[in-house]
Amino acid sequence: AQSVSQHNHHVILSEAASLELGCNYSYGGTVNLFWYVQYPGQHLQLLLKYFSGDPLVKGIKGFEAEFIKSKFSFNLRKPSVQWSDTAEYFCAVNPGYSSASKIIFGSGTRLSIRP
Amino acid sequence: DGGITQSPKYLFRKEGQNVTLSCEQNLNHDAMYWYRQDPGQGLRLIYYSQIVNDFQKGDIAEGYSVSREKKESFPLTVTSAQKNPTAFYLCASSIRQDSSGANVLTFGAGSRLTVL
DSSP: OEEEEESEEEEEEEEEEOOOOOEOOOOOOEEEEEEEEEOOSOOOEEEEEOOSSSEEOOGGGGEEEEEEEEGGGEEEEEEOOOGGEEEEEEEEESSSTTTTTOOOOOOOOEEEEOO | OOEEEEOOOOEOOOOOOOOEEEEEEEEOEEEEEEEEETTTTTTEEEEEETTTEEEEEEEOTTTEHHHHHHBOOEEEEEEOOOOOOEEEEEEEEEEEOSOOOOOOEOOOOOEEEHHH
């Protein structure tokens, strides 16, 4: 069965530290990949997405992610975090064929930033 | 203002009762989804629908039912057969993309169900 793994459940960093959150998936075909973010008290929203092309994608608020097909990974990075990045981050996978719109999420990573 | 409206925001129910959560979208999106969010487990897919009058089971469909009679609406019924129904329920929708099938989700604010 398709699955998405986020191995970091809770990450605590100080402001200005660099961030990398891991995401691995278990689907062998073409995939579309996403990172969603849920700030405290707000709706889930899209942070960035990969459909095709350049495997390094840039999203909002200085976030980026790299798709490494050989490793089935789509890790999220930010060179210098801010207190406002405190949120829960979810990786998601969508099989890339037109007949399916099933989207599977990982268990999420809670990010806490110390001011 | 386009978006997804979920109601009620909070709901309490006694054991053995069915309850229906509403989800309405005015985004003209084709696909709609129901997820359940539990601490430490992320979002788990309950049901999804790509077009009107059609829906598919997700990973945790047991004890739930849905209907998709209108494009705008995708209600979720939590039945008494659902063994652990207390959770936060999220509805989402997406417009079907091109042949890649990629779908970007727009989420509602969620409904928190507590079974007493």
